Amino acid sequence: MTVRWDIFCTVVDNFGDIGVTWRLARQLVAEHQCTVRLWVDDLRAFERLCPEIDVSLGEQWQQGVQVRHWPKEWLPTEAADVVIAAFACQLPSAYMDAMAERQTTPLWMNLDYLSAEDWVVGCHGLPSVKYKHVQKYFFFPGFQAGTGGLLREAGLLERRRQFQQNAQAQRIFLQGLGVDREADACLISLFAYENAGLASWFDAMAADTQAFHVLVPEGRVLGDVERWLGGDGLKVGALHRRGALTVQVLPFVRQDQYDQLLWCCDFNAVRGEDSFVRAQWAGRPLLWHIYQQEEDVHLEKLEAFLRLYTQGLSPAAQKAISGLWRAWNAGQDMTEHWKATRQEQQELAEHAQAWCLEQASRADLAAALVKFYGNWI
Structure with a gap:
């Protein structure tokens, strides 16, 4: 029955x-x-x-x-x-x-x-x-x-693998969201709560020699993005450039599309629980904005995850990603932590793939x- x-x-x-x-x-x-x-x-x-x-x-x-x-x-x-x-x-x-x-x-x-x-x-x-x-x-x-x-649907990682190996499929998907990806740009998704540290992070990317393209689905962090840009309103799809940084607001997407967005990006900033797990299945480096709780109980959960997630990383990579996560969740200056993370990007990318496979073994x-x-x- x-x-x-x-x-x-x-x-x-x-x-x-x-x-x-x-x-x-x-x-x-x-x-x-x-x-x-x-x-x-x-x-x-x-x-x-x-x-x-x-x-x-x-x-x-x-x-x-x-x-x-x-x-x-x-x-x-x-x-x-x-x-x-x-x-x-x-x-x-x-x-x-x-x-x-x-x-x-x-x-x-x-x-x-x-x-x-x-x-x-x-x-x-x-x-x-x-x-x-x-x-x-x-x-x-x-x-x-x-x-x-x-949560992990049957065949999810294989679908992700095929999508990430298909440049044309990624291009068609992104174009459907109004995104034209530049070949040399580091593509980042940003889904977060309000965060006072955003301005310093955006400043660091804008001043870099590497090009960055940040995709921001409609959500609570848009107010901070708008203040950094100095505008009165952000329209979905419009491009805003400052130095090496391009910022683009995306429409709110359904869950299967959000998965594909995460798969397209080189780095994913996510929030809460659902997008946090999906970013791990993307197999790419990530930044988690944990849901804030009374008496900072959430910070204990953040540290517990970092202890697990950073096992096996070199001391430099461990310090870089942990520092980035702690600064982001405290709304602090992100500049030096982001620079350190960028220096360890290859190891962090390989680690994200290994972590994904380890979790998928259960x-x-x-x-x-x-x-x-x-x-x-």
Whole structure:
């Protein structure tokens, strides 16, 4: 029998939460023949990732997934075989009663935020709280054995390899976004939160002898880009040049197009969780803008990832990339850190490929979830 899954998502950070759950829902349907309902409280944010979404509908089908608007006034709904509360969101109390009333108790999991911290391995798969007789379990994505792994669709790395080896395919894709890439320019994607360090980074690129072309999808960092350019408004597609740096604003793209954008670029600056993971699958050097948390808890997560990611690098490369990430996430001057990173670019490029292959040697998140359910029953 087909296993029925309910995935609940509250949109907190614009696109990260829905980005992860939308990818997961589609993969469960396409690769594991599951029946999936994706409950989302903000369909307008979802619409940016999936333009086919009709925000006026309470129920619709998209790419094999039943998309349901999560209403404030919950209606009686039968609980599924597997229930995922994404990122510790609180399920409707009536739905929790429906879980308890099922003849066969469902598997209830909290799909937590991605972290490289050591304690994650010890907590992954452990029981959490109970609601009546229904037990909840922790499920942690991660980078190490003993975690739930990372979202990765079947054949993703092979598709990426073929695309990166096909200059014409890249050129056609970029031209579709209005981008004409100069042969000698270093192509960079920039998707970030507001950041006071951006001006120093752009200044460093503008003053370089190397040409840089920075592609900025519509998002929160545009205000800082606009201030650096001294303009009153940035229009999608327009080119802005200063010294060796060309800046171009791109329209917000859907997930599969964003993957291809990352694959085209030589260096990717990303934010949050979903784009962070996709940049790692691109196999190119990256810069992560982690989501800020109270009491700077996010910086502990940043350091935990850096400890893992920089293993095997030379001291110079390790110092360069770690310094760049720390400065970016503190909104500090990027100049010297960027220069150091550029000097180690070959080693960092090779390391990004090796890291990607290492992570791909483990089971992906969707497969790990399905296996967890299989073992549970």
